[in-house]
Amino acid sequence: MGDPQGFLKNTVREVPKRRPVDLRLMDWKEVYEDFSKDTLRTQASRCMDCGIPFCHNGCPLGNLIPEWNDLVFKDRWRDSIDRLHATNNFPEFTGRLCPAPCEASCVLGINQDPVTIKQVEVEIIDKAFEEGWVTPVYPTHLTGKTVAVVGSGPAGLAAAQQLTRAGHTVTVFERADRIGGLLRYGIPEFKMEKRHIDRRLAQMEAEGTVFRTGVDVGVDISADELREQFDAVVLSGGATAWRDLPIEGRGLDGIYQAMEFLPHANRVQQGDFAAPPVSAEGKKVVIIGGGDTGADCLGTSHRQGAESVHQFEIMARPPEERATSTPWP
Ligand SMILES: Cc1cc2nc3c(=O)[nH]c(=O)nc-3n(C[C@H](O)[C@H](O)[C@H](O)COP(=O)(O)OP(=O)(O)OC[C@H]3O[C@@H](n4cnc5c(N)ncnc54)[C@H](O)[C@@H]3O)c2cc1C
Structure with missing residues (x-):
């Protein structure tokens, strides 16, 4: 000390x-x-x-x-x-x-x-x-065993890196077009720039982890095929399912789940298209939910040029300072 x-x-x-x-x-x-x-x-x-x-x-x-x-x-x-x-x-x-x-x-x-x-x-x-201290860490020996990792979010990537370093031959399968899971397509650029994922992936590739994007396991390759081709399979597919709000009017136009909105903004930053198909530009936006995802929708809406943004949260407003009963600020 x-x-x-x-x-x-x-x-x-x-x-x-x-x-x-x-x-x-x-x-x-x-x-x-x-x-x-x-x-x-x-x-x-x-x-x-x-x-x-x-x-x-x-x-x-x-x-x-x-x-x-x-x-x-x-x-x-x-x-x-x-x-x-x-x-x-x-x-x-x-x-x-x-x-x-x-x-x-x-x-x-x-x-x-x-x-x-x-x-x-x-x-x-x-x-x-x-x-330049983050360099590939190579296994000291190869086990001859193969592992399939399904899903390339932080869970899948951490598993893949550890298994590769332990000497197994690891392939990560990802149904999306890029690696990273919600780090890539949920969390906005202003919270974490995607270059951080890319430079870590470069290290992992150099270590020997193989990445296969655009492969929906269970559709493009069956579970049986995976088990035939690999000695072990890691399931790290995340949650994907969102929490709906089944109330009157839910089906009206202009109502989106956060994950129908946020990935477009990330794709614009990745250069996939110039303007997002769903944008808050010029819109009066209401965000339901005041957690991390709600905050991401807020920052995204402002950056897209929303006319106004209102955000509703079911919980009471938290204290400005850390309270003894609630450690979060
Ligand atoms: C908008 C948003 C903001 C968030 N902000 C934060 C934050 O600030 N801090 C924090 O700690 N957490 C945050 N989270 C939560 C965090 O992103 C997740 O807890 C984390 O990404 C979960 O990691 P994971 O690897 O389990 O799954 P995921 O990141 O969901 O990755 C799973 C991957 O598996 C792939 N997959 C699923 N099924 C298949 C299949 N059959 N075949 C091939 N691939 C498949 C999916 O396409 C996906 O890429 C946020 C989440 C969201 C949605």
């Missing part, structure tokens, strides 16, 4: 600023401004290296958070990415998208603002890519 008094000296939690609204509505780039490495080191020094780091439990991946906070504080970036990759295949995704239950579990959060764990995470991996 680099500075045992860090959390006493640096009581203010700092996070990156958002780009000005006027500016970010003019493009689809990510929302946050760059964060200085000096500020990040100070923030990392707030980690108390508690006797029982509850952030480990909060993180579903079991990320070794106090270890890489300490390494960042000590400017040992190369070591920090090794510790981060030890538990997390894709910190560039989680560092941008994860709702950070680690921060809700941070012991410092009991009487101060929690450590900016997610920011440290994303800065470590972004620097690692910049420095």
Whole structure:
């Protein structure tokens, strides 16, 4: 632990600023401004290296958070990415998208603002890519076994990477035209630019994972055929089914599910077409639901030039500050 008094000296939690609204509505780039490495080191020094780091439990991946906070504080970036990759295949995704239950579990959060764990995470991996430290990790031996992974969302990709590195010959089947699942076609560009997926896929391809897009397993190839051709099959097809709202008027024109709306905007950014078939441009938009997906529809509608946007949420408005009963801000 680099500075045992860090959390006493640096009581203010700092996070990156958002780009000005006027500016970010003019493009689809990510929302946050760059964060200085000096500020990040100070923030990392707030980690108390508690006797029982509850952030480990909060993180579903079991990320070794106090270890890489300490390494960042000590400017040992190369070591920090090794510790981060030890538990997390894709910190560039989680560092941008994860709702950070680690921060809700941070012991410092009991009487101060929690450590900016997610920011440290994303800065470590972004620097690692910049420095060229993210290189293919080859298996030490080949097992001769073959594995089919069905679905190329983050679950399928993580399984495929681990299995390839363990020496199996892995093929990922994806029914869509591109790899990435909801990272690619659900989550908007302004929340995570798709170049982050592409550079990770380049690493995976170099490691030997084979990707086959446009293959709908169960239609283009049967389950029996897969089981004949492969020693094992991983099912990581995600949810796909959306939650409907079967109320009067549901069938009227102009009412879309989020996933009938958002993928078009992503496809425009990918260069598939100039204008989306379903667009909020010039429309008075109502969004039902105020969670992540609703927020994505909000940002997308504004960027497409909606005339007005109203968003309805069934839950009470959450407090501005973290309340003791609800750890989320
Ligand atoms: C709009 C939106 C915003 C979100 N924002 C966030 C966020 O900010 N933070 C967060 O943590 N989570 C967020 N999520 C949730 C997150 O995207 C999902 O939890 C995650 O993508 C699930 O990963 P997965 O790999 O299980 O499935 P998916 O990402 O759904 O991937 C499954 C893949 O399997 C493919 N597939 C399915 N069946 C077949 C088949 N028979 N043959 C071939 N391929 C098949 C699908 O085409 C798909 O590409 C969001 C979800 C949505 C919809």
